[in-house]
Amino acid sequence: EAQVTQNPRYLITVTGKKLTVTCSQNMNHEYMSWYRQDPGLGLRQIYYSMNVEVTDKGDVPEGYKVSRKEKRNFPLILESPSPNQTSLYFCASSPIPRQGRGYTFGSGTRLTVV
């Protein structure tokens, strides 16, 4: 089944403890992206990647890191999480950079930083 898999689905952590949210897609998509969703703010893009070793900042990159060493994986790293990073996170992939068609989203990761 074609899908984007995020792990974990739920995570509660403490301020300052480094964490990684994994994202993997099995569709050979070039484009991958991370979004966070907060009430009243919609979906905001954190980082995106056009291909292996090619990443760029989205609207809200502060406090996050990403890497794209393999085409299928695009982990989101929070080096020192803070409470304002409590949010619902979505990873997505697409075969067509730029155009937004065929975006497949993961099931989401609900992160709580205390």
Place this chain on the structure above:
Amino acid sequence: LAKTTQPISMDSYEGQEVNITCSHNNIATNDYITWYQQFPSQGPRFIIQGYKTKVTNEVASLFIPADRKSSTLSLPRVSLSDTAVYYCLVAAGAGSYQLTFGKGTKLSVIP
């Protein structure tokens, strides 16, 4: 920088046609407009995409005027299951790979 603006919320009765408009004044020449639907605690899913004029599929129609500064998603005869948040999506600007969602429109369908 292409930015999208949509109404925050809309209410509709079952069986009515619903039109949601998105403003994207700075859309780049070659960019498409794409609409997504999102249910609570789920990732958005693709509804429809268009470049100009009108596009129709089995679930919706998309109207794009000649100046392409806005687009209208039309949902025919909505049902309770259409209650969701609807987003329009465009690239952030000419040559940009940044894909910007708006804040979305929360559609509530009333029985």
